[in-house]
Amino acid sequence: MAELASLAWRQYRLERRLFWRNPSAAFFNFLLPLLFLALFGAILHGNQHDLDVIVPGIAGMSVMSTTFTALAYNMTFLREQGVLKRIRGTPMPGLSYLGGIAANAITNTALQIAIIVVAGRLFFGTGWPRDWGELILFLAAGVVCFASLGVAFSHVIPNFEATSAYVNAVFLPAILISGVFYDSRHVPGFIRGVAQALPLVHLIDGLSGAMVKGTGVAANITALGVIALWALLGVALAVRGFTWEQRRG
Amino acid sequence: MGDLAIEVDGLRKSYGEFEAIRGIGFGVQRGEIFGLLGPNGAGKTTTVEILEGYRQRTSGRVSVLGFDPGERSRELRSRIGIVLQSTGLYRHIRVREAISHFAAMYPHPRDIAEVIALTGLEGKEEAMARTLSGGQLRRLDLALALVGDPELIFLDEPTTGFDPVARRNAWETIASLRSLGKTVLLTTHYLEEAQRLADRVAIIKDGRIVAEGAPRELASLDGSSRYRIAYRGAGGEPVEHVTDDPTTLLHELTAEALARGERLDGLTVTRPTLEDVYLELTAEPSGGESESEEEVPVG
Numbered sequence: 140m141a142e143l144a145s146l147a148w149r150q151y152r153l154e155r156r157l158f159w160r161n162p163s164a165a166f167f168n169f170l171l172p173l174l175f176l177a178l179f180g181a182i183l184h185g186n187q188h189d190l191d192v193i194v195p196g197i198a199g200m201s202v203m204s205t206t207f208t209a210l211a212y213n214m215t216f217l218r219e220q221g222v223l224k225r226i227r228g229t230p231m232p233g234l235s236y237l238g239g240i241a242a243n244a245i246t247n248t249a250l251q252i253a254i255i256v257v258a259g260r261l262f263f264g265t266g267w268p269r270d271w272g273e274l275i276l277f278l279a280a281g282v283v284c285f286a287s288l289g290v291a292f293s294h295v296i297p298n299f300e301a302t303s304a305y306v307n308a309v310f311l312p313a314i315l316i317s318g319v320f321y322d323s324r325h326v327p328g329f330i331r332g333v334a335q336a337l338p339l340v341h342l343i344d345g346l347s348g349a350m351v352k353g354t355g356v357a358a359n360i361t362a363l364g365v366i367a368l369w370a371l372l373g374v375a376l377a378v379r380g381f382t383w384e385q386r387r388g
Numbered sequence: 389m390g391d392l393a394i395e396v397d398g399l400r401k402s403y404g405e406f407e408a409i410r411g412i413g414f415g416v417q418r419g420e421i422f423g424l425l426g427p428n429g430a431g432k433t434t435t436v437e438i439l440e441g442y443r444q445r446t447s448g449r450v451s452v453l454g455f456d457p458g459e460r461s462r463e464l465r466s467r468i469g470i471v472l473q474s475t476g477l478y479r480h481i482r483v484r485e486a487i488s489h490f491a492a493m494y495p496h497p498r499d500i501a502e503v504i505a506l507t508g509l510e511g512k513e514e515a516m517a518r519t520l521s522g523g524q525l526r527r528l529d530l531a532l533a534l535v536g537d538p539e540l541i542f543l544d545e546p547t548t549g550f551d552p553v554a555r556r557n558a559w560e561t562i563a564s565l566r567s568l569g570k571t572v573l574l575t576t577h578y579l580e581e582a583q584r585l586a587d588r589v590a591i592i593k594d595g596r597i598v599a600e601g602a603p604r605e606l607a608s609l610d611g612s613s614r615y616r617i618a619y620r621g622a623g624g625e626p627v628e629h630v631t632d633d634p635t636t637l638l639h640e641l642t643a644e645a646l647a648r649g650e651r652l653d654g655l656t657v658t659r660p661t662l663e664d665v666y667l668e669l670t671a672e673p674s675g676g677e678s679e680s681e682e683e684v685p686v687g
Contacts, residue, residue: 149492153481160480160516220476228440229536230466231493384442 143235150231150239151246158243164212169247172201173254179320180263187264189321191351194259196319198252198350199343202281203310205247210289211296211306213240218385219299227383244289245282252278259350269353276356277345280366284338287373294380313339338369392451393418393540393571394439399448401434401595408434410595411448418539421562421572423586423603425579427670431595432575433473436544439573440470453540466494469533473544477528479518483509486517487531494536507531507561523554530561540571547581559584579663589662591669598669603662615659617641619652 159165176197183189217223226236252274259265268274296305316330317323317339323331334340341362348354356363394416401409409431416422424432437443438450441457441464450457455464477486484500491497504510507527512520520528526546533541543562547555555578562585565572576582582589583603590600599606615634619641621627631637634657645652 146493149489153485153489156485157478157480221472221474222476222478224442224472225470225475225477225532227442228465228468228470228472229490229493230462230495232462 143232146231146235147238147242150236151242154239154243155246158247164209169205169251172197172204172251175200176255176258180258190263191265192318192322192347193320194255194263194265195347195350196321196343198255198346199281199317199339200314200319201251201255202248202278202342203285203313203339205251206244206282207285207289207292208306208310209244209247210240210286211292212302213244214290214293215296215299215302218293218382221385223383233383241286244286248278248282256350265351268350270349270355273345273349273356273359277342277349277359277363277366280345280363280370281338281342284342284366284370284373287370287377288338291373291376291380294376294382298385313337316340318343338366341365391418392416393453394422394573395449395451396435396439397449399435399438399450400446401431401438401443402446408595409438409445412590412592412595412597413448414590414597414600416571416573417587418571419566419569420587421566421574421585423582423589424573424575424592425577425582425586425589425666426575426592427577430592430670432577432592433544434595435592436542436573436575440468440542441465466536467539469536469538469541471526471529471533471541471543471546473548475529477517477525477532479516481517482514483517483520483528483531484513486528487535490532491535496537497535498537500535503531503535506534506564508557523550523558526550526558527561530558534565538570540573541565543572543574545575545577547576547578555581579661579666583662591666593670599665606665607659607662615657617655617657619655622648622650624653 176193179193179197180190183193214223227233256268260267292305292309296302314320316326316334317337318326318334319339323334323340323343326334341359344362345359345366348356348359392415394414396415397413399409399412400407412431412435414422424435426432434443438445439452439457441460444458453464453467455461457464481489484504487503488500491500491503504513507530509524509527509531512524515524517525517528530543530546533543546562547558550558559581562572562574572585574582574585586603588600588602589606590597591606592598614630614632617629617631617634617637619627629637629641638657641652
């Protein structure tokens with residue numbers, strides 16, 4: 140058990156070093172949501188109602204981009220390059236390896252949320268989060284949900300060149316209909332129906348409750364339930380379809 | 389079992405209707421370099437990947453260092469080293485960093501500097517994987533396979549795509565594994581490679597072993613040690629004789645030539661090579677089977 144953890148820790152540290160050595164990945168996974176935050180913050184400056192929407196919205200988007208998007212990219216790349224197959228031929232336990240990769244993604248989530256929280260307090264007038272417990276609960280649920288969905292999604296991406304198209308076909312519509320940039324209540328009914336069936340809008344609701352409104356977990360318990368259902372589905376699909384080798388042909 | 393590092397008996401592997409491996413058997417002694425030789429699609433990689441634990445066999449008995457590789461025991465994986473036919477690596481990892489990262493996965497790793505020296509990667513320790521040439525990446529593959537100090541090393545076409553100089557360097561490295569007491573299972577479709585490196589080879593075709601033995605024995609497999617004597621005749625035309633007794637024939641030919649006051653220009657005496665045998669064995673009609681076996685999806 141200790142060895143399992145120590146190997147996962149080594150893998151994690153390697154992933155962290157490699158992450159910062161690859162500027163384009165670092166930019167898309169990390170700086171883009173922050174850039175959005177800065178831009179919308181500047182555009183909406185002085186309009187506290189909209190800022191109260193955009194800060195948790197960007198936080199939700201960050202959870203999705205650092206886990207779903209990043210892992211869909213990474214797993215596709217590692218599988219296509221044969222890194223997973225190579226690891227499979229060593230005594231490295233699969234759990235340690237995948238744990239290190241997941242922890243790397245989660246670190247990015249934590250860093251981004253920390254920056255968004257601080258920026259909300261310093262620049263956007265949203266103050267410190269009202270309910271830290273709820274914030275952590277929703278972040279944890281969101282991370283498990285979107286990380287597992289990202290790994291599951293990597294199973295349907297045929298090759299690394301196609302990753303961008305596949306990931307953005309999910310990511311962009313998701314952030315547009317889920318109220319990242321506006322209050323999701325101002326959306327036509329049928330789009331809202333679709334958004335309500337997906338997890339991102341519920342994550343943003345929960346984060347909004349925790350960061351801005353201080354409504355408490357009880358008020359967003361349905362949202363937590365929807366995220367949990369998607370997380371269950373995500374984990375099942377991630378495990379079920381997992382392959383260490385690229386399917387050929 | 390005794391001193392056998394690998395024992396294969398009646399091994400079969402089917403992908404649906406297609407039988408990629410049709411009952412092969414061989415044994416690899418500890419400390420020997422064993423070559424699996426055959427054309428593309430013959431079943432080399434499928435066989436090796438079953439031994440490495442990547443694929444499950446359909447039937448037959450397989451033992452690798454006393455383990456069933458299909459059970460994927462961690463102990464077995466810590467005692468073997470694998471160089472796959474083509475595997476990438478993280479693009480932004482440095483050479484020394486990669487080797488020491490992999491070293492940590494094994495219970496008794498080799499010294500990192502020693503592995504770097506053995507694989508000729510000195511001076512490249514801080515280079516990132518993405519800046520390495522194809523040959524250097526292949527050496528890094530070998531370094532990652534050796535760093536765990538394995539007893540048994542699988543090399544799947546280790547020099548495919550190398551230029552002649554890089555190939556010779558790689559051969560020296562592989563030959564040096566023998567002096568370290570390692571057992572090596574090598575697949576290749578280069579005859580010269582098998583002839584230079586392997587103590588014994590098995591020639592595999594259409595999922596069956598068609599010949600097995602030391603390269604020298606195989607070379608004389610076509611009945612006798614038939615030597616070929618070739619030279620250019622007086623008019624410059626090529627002349628060729630095949631004989632079991634080159635001493636006598638050579639004596640007669642040179643005596644006749646001297647008597648006529650001629651020279652035997654371009655005189656050569658050659659033993660049959662493994663290549664002659666290989667070409668003969670693998671040239672037979674392949675029974676209409678597809679040659680795409682190594683592209684079949686993982687079962």
